[in-house]
Amino acid sequence: GAVVSQHPSRVICKSGTSVKIECRSLDFQATTMFWYRQFPKKSLMLMATSNEGSKATYEQGVEKDKFLINHASLTLSTLTVTSAHPEDSSFYICSAKIYNEQFFGPGTRLTVL
């Protein structure tokens, strides 16, 4: 299947700093990517849909000014967690869509101290 990568795989930061997570489709172009968040022992929750060349669509309850999404090219979407706080600590997973299928990245574990 298609390969999606994320970088970094793990990040620890201080409260108040911003963290950028990259999601790349390695062997295909994806006009649509999705960002999910997962808390321990919970299911994945969709945060936003990222469309190349346009603004992201955020799910209800997700602050767009806190979770900045940029989809500048057909192979790269970035999620920036601004002014991170401990409650933002979570596992962030992206996925990229090709045709009707979604392929997931390996996830990024964010820990905010």
Added chain:
Amino acid sequence: DAKTTQPPSMDCAEGRAANLPCNHSTISGNEYVYWYRQIHSQGPQYIIHGLKNNETNEMASLIITEDRKSSTLILPHATLRDTAVYYCIVRVNNAGNMLTFGGGTRLMVKP
């Protein structure tokens, strides 16, 4: 997308078949049944999907009842590496749809 109901957890002995059930009684005629799994601290992995016929691939078999209100994912010879959370998702197979995850079934394969 139709909602699904899965048992929260199951155990299976290594080498035996793991049968994971999923109820989707409100499934629509154009909705597919998808199965993904998530091994601890990794992204979800696609397993299999089907519309109404039974499907088999190198990973698993999918059995869908004739009324399509339930399905079973079968791992024929479970290994310790199959320990994961298994998600059953029903969705329309078109370009605009993202995957919506429910609680899944936490499968523990034991030696």
